[in-house]
Amino acid sequence: MTLHAVPPEGYRILREGDLRDYLAGIPAAATRLGGPPEGWSISEVGDGNLNLVFIVKGASGGLAVKQALPYVRLVGESWPLPLSRSHYEYLALTNQAKLAADLVPAVLHHDERLALVAMELLEPHIIMRKGLVAGTTYPAFVDHITTFIARMLFFSSDLALPAAQKKEAIAAFAGNHALCKITEDLIFTDPYRVAEQNRWTVPWLDATAAKFRDDLELHVAISRLKLKFLSSAEALLHGDLHTGSIMVTARETRVIDPEFAFYGPMGFDIGAIIANLLMAYLASSGHEREPGARRVFEAWVLETVEQVWGEFARKFLELWRGEAAGDAYPLSLFSGEAGAARLEAERQAYMARLFQDTVGFTAAKIIRRILGLAHNIDFELIEDPKMRATCEARSLRLARALMVDTASFTTIGAVTNAARTARDWQPEF
Amino acid sequence: MTLHAVPPEGYRILREGDLRDYLAGIPAAATRLGGPPEGWSISEVGDGNLNLVFIVKGASGGLAVKQALPYVRLVGESWPLPLSRSHYEYLALTNQAKLAADLVPAVLHHDERLALVAMELLEPHIIMRKGLVAGTTYPAFVDHITTFIARMLFFSSDLALPAAQKKEAIAAFAGNHALCKITEDLIFTDPYRVAEQNRWTVPWLDATAAKFRDDLELHVAISRLKLKFLSSAEALLHGDLHTGSIMVTARETRVIDPEFAFYGPMGFDIGAIIANLLMAYLASSGHEREPGARRVFEAWVLETVEQVWGEFARKFLELWRGEAAGDAYPLSLFSGEAGAARLEAERQAYMARLFQDTVGFTAAKIIRRILGLAHNIDFELIEDPKMRATCEARSLRLARALMVDTASFTTIGAVTNAARTARDWQPEF
Numbered sequence: 001m002t003l004h005a006v007p008p009e010g011y012r013i014l015r016e017g018d019l020r021d022y023l024a025g026i027p028a029a030a031t032r033l034g035g036p037p038e039g040w041s042i043s044e045v046g047d048g049n050l051n052l053v054f055i056v057k058g059a060s061g062g063l064a065v066k067q068a069l070p071y072v073r074l075v076g077e078s079w080p081l082p083l084s085r086s087h088y089e090y091l092a093l094t095n096q097a098k099l100a101a102d103l104v105p106a107v108l109h110h111d112e113r114l115a116l117v118a119m120e121l122l123e124p125h126i127i128m129r130k131g132l133v134a135g136t137t138y139p140a141f142v143d144h145i146t147t148f149i150a151r152m153l154f155f156s157s158d159l160a161l162p163a164a165q166k167k168e169a170i171a172a173f174a175g176n177h178a179l180c181k182i183t184e185d186l187i188f189t190d191p192y193r194v195a196e197q198n199r200w201t202v203p204w205l206d207a208t209a210a211k212f213r214d215d216l217e218l219h220v221a222i223s224r225l226k227l228k229f230l231s232s233a234e235a236l237l238h239g240d241l242h243t244g245s246i247m248v249t250a251r252e253t254r255v256i257d258p259e260f261a262f263y264g265p266m267g268f269d270i271g272a273i274i275a276n277l278l279m280a281y282l283a284s285s286g287h288e289r290e291p292g293a294r295r296v297f298e299a300w301v302l303e304t305v306e307q308v309w310g311e312f313a314r315k316f317l318e319l320w321r322g323e324a325a326g327d328a329y330p331l332s333l334f335s336g337e338a339g340a341a342r343l344e345a346e347r348q349a350y351m352a353r354l355f356q357d358t359v360g361f362t363a364a365k366i367i368r369r370i371l372g373l374a375h376n377i378d379f380e381l382i383e384d385p386k387m388r389a390t391c392e393a394r395s396l397r398l399a400r401a402l403m404v405d406t407a408s409f410t411t412i413g414a415v416t417n418a419a420r421t422a423r424d425w426q427p428e429f
Numbered sequence: 430m431t432l433h434a435v436p437p438e439g440y441r442i443l444r445e446g447d448l449r450d451y452l453a454g455i456p457a458a459a460t461r462l463g464g465p466p467e468g469w470s471i472s473e474v475g476d477g478n479l480n481l482v483f484i485v486k487g488a489s490g491g492l493a494v495k496q497a498l499p500y501v502r503l504v505g506e507s508w509p510l511p512l513s514r515s516h517y518e519y520l521a522l523t524n525q526a527k528l529a530a531d532l533v534p535a536v537l538h539h540d541e542r543l544a545l546v547a548m549e550l551l552e553p554h555i556i557m558r559k560g561l562v563a564g565t566t567y568p569a570f571v572d573h574i575t576t577f578i579a580r581m582l583f584f585s586s587d588l589a590l591p592a593a594q595k596k597e598a599i600a601a602f603a604g605n606h607a608l609c610k611i612t613e614d615l616i617f618t619d620p621y622r623v624a625e626q627n628r629w630t631v632p633w634l635d636a637t638a639a640k641f642r643d644d645l646e647l648h649v650a651i652s653r654l655k656l657k658f659l660s661s662a663e664a665l666l667h668g669d670l671h672t673g674s675i676m677v678t679a680r681e682t683r684v685i686d687p688e689f690a691f692y693g694p695m696g697f698d699i700g701a702i703i704a705n706l707l708m709a710y711l712a713s714s715g716h717e718r719e720p721g722a723r724r725v726f727e728a729w730v731l732e733t734v735e736q737v738w739g740e741f742a743r744k745f746l747e748l749w750r751g752e753a754a755g756d757a758y759p760l761s762l763f764s765g766e767a768g769a770a771r772l773e774a775e776r777q778a779y780m781a782r783l784f785q786d787t788v789g790f791t792a793a794k795i796i797r798r799i800l801g802l803a804h805n806i807d808f809e810l811i812e813d814p815k816m817r818a819t820c821e822a823r824s825l826r827l828a829r830a831l832m833v834d835t836a837s838f839t840t841i842g843a844v845t846n847a848a849r850t851a852r853d854w855q856p857e858f
Contacts, residue, residue: 158659163613164606166659171603177593184592184756193761216771219762223775227757230587230595233662327613328656332622333648342645346652 007070007083010113014067016042019054023063028108029118033058049074049374050081050259055121062121064105067114068259081178085259086115088176092261093117095236099151103144104255122254125247132243132280133287133381137300142307144253145246145273150315153266156236158328159320166326170233170263179260180229183239187364188226191371192219200371201379204389204429208396209371221403222367225360233263241272242365243280244376267357270312274358275365277305278419279378279395285423286382286391298423302416309358309412313351320347356406359415363403366395386429393427436499436512439542443496445471448483452492457537458547462487478503478803479510479688484550491550493534496543497688510607514688515544517605521690522546524665528580532573533684551683554676561672561709562716562810566729571736573682574675574702579744582695585665587757588749595755599662599692608689609658612668616793617655620800621648629800630808633818633858637825638800650832651796654789662692670701671794672709673805696786699741703787704794706734707848708807708824714852715811715820727852731845738787738841742780749776785835788844792832795824815858822856 014022023029024037033040035058046053046066050073054065068086072079090112096104105119131138154160156169190198193213200209212218238245239260247254281301284294321344324331334343369376370392379395382388398418402409409415443451452458453466462469464487475482475495479502483494497515501508519541525533534548560567583589585598619627622642629638641647667674668689676683710730713723750773753760763772798805799821808824811817827847831838838844 158656163610163659167603167606167609170662171600174596174600174603177596180596181592189759189762193759216763216768219768220771220775223758223762227587230592230757231663232660233599234660328659329652330618330622333618333652334645339645339648342649346649 008113011070011083011115013069014052014054014114014116016044016054019056019065022114023056023065023118026109026118029056029063032061032063032108032120034060046073050085057121062123063108063118064121065116065118067116081182083115084175085179086110086117087112088173088179088261089257089259090117091172092236092238092258093119095156096148096152096255096258099155100148103148103253122247122256125249125252125254127244128246128248128253129243129276129280129377131248132277132301133283133377135284135287135294135297137297138248138250138253140251141248141253142304142311145255146308146311146315148253148255149241149269149273150312150319152238153235153269154316154319154323156263157234157266157326159324159326161326163327169236173236173262176260176262179239180262180264183260184226184229186373187368188222188229190373191368192222195372197373198371199373199375201385201389201392204386204427205370205392205396208393208427212367212371212396212400215400217404218400221360221406222364225364225403228265228357229268232265235263235266235269237262237264237266237269238272239264239269241269242376243273243276265357265361267354267359267361270309270354270358271361271363272365273308274305274415275362275369275399276376276378277301277308278362278398278415279366279369279376281305281419282395282398282423283376283378283382283391286379286384286387302419305416305419306412309355313355317347317351352410355410355412359402359406359409362415363399363406366399367403370396389429390427394422394425397425397427398422437542440499440512440544442498443481443483443543443545445473445483448485448494451543452485452494452547455538455547458485458492461490461492461537461549463489475502479514486550491552492537492547493550494545494547496545510611512544513604514608515539515546516541517602517608517690518686518688519546520601521665521667521687522548524585525577525581525684525687528584529577532577532682551676551685554678554681554683556673557675557677557682558672558705558709558806560677561706561730562712562806564713564716564723564726566726567677567679567682567733569680570677570682571733571740574684575737575740575744577682577684578670578698578702579741579748581667582664582698583745583748583752585692586663586695586755588753588755590755592756598665602665602691605689605691608668609691609693612689613655613658615802616797617651617658619802620797621651624801626802627800628802628804630814630818630821633815633856634799634821634825637822637856641796641800641825641829644829646833647829650789650835651793654793654832657694657786658697661694664692664695664698666691666693666695666698667701668693668698670698671805672702672705694786694790695783696788696790699738699783699787700790700792701794702737703734703844704791704798704828705805705807706730706737707791707827707844708795708798708805710734710848711824711827711852712805712807712811712820715808715813715816731848734845734848735841738784742784746776746780781839784839784841788831788835788838791844792828792830792835795828796832799825818858819856823851823854826854826856827851 020037040056040058042056045055052067056063068083071077072081090110093107107119109118238258245257284298288294379388379392449466469487471485474484481496485492497512500506501510519539522536536548538547667687674686710727713727717723808817808821
């Protein structure tokens with residue numbers, strides 16, 4: 001099923017000059033850029049871990065061109081990764097454009113053989129995580145991101161899709177297993193065992209990292225979450241929905257980079273958002289110029305966490321009440337006033353179960369960023385390593401509670417309260 | 430993704446004469462049958478709902494030849510059904526032959542275009558359900574069927590398969606959605622609402638059928654089970670594992686007809702076995718010549734129910750302990766003595782969750798046979814309709830408890846006790 005596990009006939013890694021000639025031959029791209037190709041500026045700016053990203057600007061507009069490499073960029077050719085991820089990213093972007101065109105970059109061109117997608121250039125958007133590190137608040141973010149996740153998850157689920165269509169969608173993304181495997185290893189396994197690629201802020205977190213590697217309650221909890229990730233085909237996930245996959249201005253929000261897309265448990269995407277906000281919150285004191293200088297920002301972050309769940313749940317339920325065309329929970333079993341009331345109670349119970357999943361995945365997404373391979377600038381840009389370790393230790397303390405005592409977190413308020421308590425906790429180094 | 434939704438080029442419905450010529454051209458078949466083709470006896474014996482089944486006997490051996498029709502045989506051309514089910518049946522049979530060759534018919538030939546599978550003729554095996562109606566006990570059954578389900582479920586799960594391989598297997602069966610849809614409608618929906626195809630023993634069960642159509646607790650419970658059926662890709666299921674899909678002698682057991690195969694929740698297959706045994710038990714008094722004449726048989730059936738779960742769980746756990754090569758529950762997270770003990774406790778907890786699923790699906794499989802379209806000879810062959818209704822009402826009473834109070838059934842003994850109590854209950858008609 002893997003597409004392009006070996007680079008296909010016709011694939012080549014593009015250089016800036018190649019790209020100019022290539023785009024000149026693509027009418028949609030050339031028109032968007034405008035003017036003669038010689039006048040286009042092209043620069044490779046990829047700062048992610050996997051791909052090439054070119055920014056191309058012409059007389060009348062710009063493009064972002066993303067090309068998959070046959071290996072993990074961060075590591076090199078020793079870690080091969082199928083080009084087919086570009087195919088799945090394009091499939092996901094196409095689906096997202098149908099459901100929330102304002103919240104994703106418009107795709108202008110896809111080249112399956114070159115594993116390349118050309119998109120509108122998002123300007124002056126910045127990666128949200130950079131804004132959060134700087135202490136910027138995004139008042140429109142909650143509304144946008146909750147619309148995005150509610151619509152993506154609902155409309156790909158059994159609540160919205162007939163079973164045949166959903167099974168076909170599952171199959172369409174099943175070949176993206178190499179990207180899923182990265183998640184399975186780096187999020188659900190490695191941070192809890194000795195693994196060459198793990199890293200953490202030494203020496204301060206040495207003891208905590210060792211404790212996490214020995215914490216069997218945590219190991220059972222992460223294993224249950226991993227099993228859910230492996231076997232619950234609830235909805236088409238973005239699969240990597242952290243604040244580095246979101247571009248923002250004060251008024252706009254765009255979700256990018258869905259190359260990890262596959263059918264998985266809904267709580268994984270929601271948990272990704274909440275985890276990254278909680279890390280922004282607990283990292284914030286590390287970026288203070290003076291104590292308390294970022295209190296307003298921090299209050300906004302926690303309020304945002306609460307609203308992300310609250311608004312997501314509200315919008316998801318609204319879709320369920322109004323647009324349920326799927327095979328799950330057939331309306332014919334809940335007719336009349338009593339039926340409608342019972343179904344509504346079950347919708348609430350469904351959301352409570354989804355919240356539990358979300359809490360668990362939130363914890364998993366925090367831990368991997370502190371004890372695993374891939375770290376966040378939220379923490380990495382804290383210059384004083386002991387201060388960084390303090391912020392990270394608070395996050396790990398919160399995450400462990402969320403993962404092991406999940407059942408005791410029945411509301412998002414319980415989560416933000418625990419985050420507040422964690423912020424005030426002083427680890428003993 | 431649907432294969433052959435329209436009969437493909439080259440498909441034709443075989444008559445007995447066609448089949449003779451056809452098999453004469455298939456060396457594996459002709460050799461097995463032996464002697465000149467003119468000497469082969471051929472008769473169409475299909476008594477299932479969907480397909481043609483031919484028994485072919487020659488000088489030295491026999492064959493069963495199953496051909497899918499492009500519609501539901503029971504209903505006719507007005508209910509089309511894709512021929513691709515033969516493709517999935519063949520895929521499933523091939524997989525089963527690798528894992529439990531002694532417990533399935535050997536496949537000699539598959540013709541994708543004719544939607545045809547030729548298998549060894551099982552002789553003198555009979556359909557187990559017929560034996561159960563006659564009051565026959567099968568001492569080897571528990572061992573055989575628990576080996577079958579433990580191996581099929583374990584080796585297709587995330588406990589045994591690397592994620593990439595499992596995702597490919599999910600995709601390989603995703604196109605079988607027309608067969609899944611039959612289950613979704615006839616088991617998980619129709620018996621709980623007004624549906625043209627429903628039937629039950631009138632007039633005695635009229636009130637119960639009406640109550641089940643209004644029972645909102647039941648509707649929530651069946652909807653949760655349906656959602657699990659739609660979205661939990663735990664293992665490759667047989668998908669229709671009732672006692673009519675099992676052929677037996679005193680010493681042998683063969684599972685047939687896996688055309689409903691797909692990746693779904695494990696409890697569905699285990700529940701199918703248990704449900705059909707419980708129906709055999711509760712129908713038994715309807716087949717008595719004199720009161721109490723079948724007590725020994727009935728005791729055997731209930732003991733078998735207990736052993737089916739017990740032996741399945743024992744064998745499944747044994748496989749997990751010895752042959753876990755999958756991505757779930759990585760051993761590296763449970764190293765050392767304490768780790769091994771914690772993993773073993775989690776295995777038990779996993780089985781307890783699976784048991785809960787099993788109890789729910791058991792109930793679903795009982796209810797559909799009494800209030801839905803497809804009924805069982807266990808009940809249908811009880812001549813006195815009031816007696817039949819009594820046995821059916823007892824089964825429905827048991828099933829409702831299993832489905833709505835699932836959590837209170839924590840052991841298989843609790844299930845068999847409830848079955849005993851149900852047998853003694855006298856409905857008021």
